[in-house]
Amino acid sequence: MSDRYLIPSATHRVTDTIKKSQFITTLAHTPDIESAREFVASIKEEFPDATHNCWAFAAGPPGDTAAVGMSDDGEPHGTAGKPMLTTLLHSSVGEVSAVVTRYFGGTKLGTGGLVRAYSGMVNLGLESLPTKEKVDTTTITATIPYPAVTLFKRMLPEFEAEVEEERFTDEAAFVLVIPNEHLASFTDKLAELTDGVGRVEI
Template identity: 70%
Template sequence: MTGLVAPGYIPVMSDRYLIPANSHRVEDSIKRSRFIASVDHAPDTESARKFINQIKAEFPDATHNCWAYAAGPPGDTASVGLSDNGEPSGTAGKPMLNMLLHGGIGEVAVVVTRYFGGTKLGTGGLVRAYSGMVKLGLESLPTKEMVKTVTRSVTIPYPSVTLFKRMLPNLEIEILTEEFTDTAGFSLEMPEEHLTQFITRLTDMTDGKAKITEK
């Protein structure tokens, strides 16, 4: 495995981005070689390696099982890896990783399996084949939105409960639990990007009487 921090890439740090919704596979034949691209969600290096080993075990007789992963937000090079797995250096893993970093999808791993068909593709042909397979896989990949969330516990005076609950949908806040004693208590989950606004609005709404604690 080769770790890589590619020059020229600027990490895209966002609380929201697309990730694979489930595992996905595409196939193609290029000059009689059979290519299979397997794509899956990889939120961290450990899950990426597990997926890679799973595919290698599924296709143990393949000529090559080349792979790449970017286990972070789209374009982030902090946790990436690649392998040419026997193909000429730089013809498989690197173009595959480049395609992942430019694909607009985060937390993703891909293995491109090749069964050699008897016709050599040449250096340029290999680069086009491996990057093209990743592109084909990403274009048809089912995705979902990753939203970074936080949880907070709050207690508020009873007169503020109605306005408090009206505020929640606009900030995409979900009530996890409720508890009513001398005050109204709530356990909440919300997008991290809304936390500052939530605290400000809740403080104003309750004239500073709300208590907010981390869970």
């Protein structure tokens, strides 16, 4: 299981008119349930006069149902929140919330039409959603003897390790941020490079 997946890199909005009703979809990065609920509340505050502010969130890796929520917000049961959540869970994006705001235009869509409208609006937003890769990382301190510094710095890109801080005393110490998936192999390579003298502390 990779620690990497796509997450929204910015709050994103799309609009469409379906049978005279205006639909506004807003998507945002919400890494946990609390931030998802705050985001939903902020959209309701922005559109207090809307007929409905239906929402769904999946606050975990793509397809993960451990931290999900949804609401039809007054639409017939199962016609908005559930299709929105299903669309989010089948996308390749994680840690995402969607609110679909509806201003009723006078023409009823029927239950099938509502399901298509709400899932379609989330899909429309996802198609143009700006994303970035989320990588789970760990901060470590690598302490090495001075003769190994040049080779040590050369090996960092191989493990996607970024230097946060350098400290030079009787030994050289580097505070690094490194993807979790590279941590074990990095530690092995450091031991090999320094004949077992180098140390890694998490």
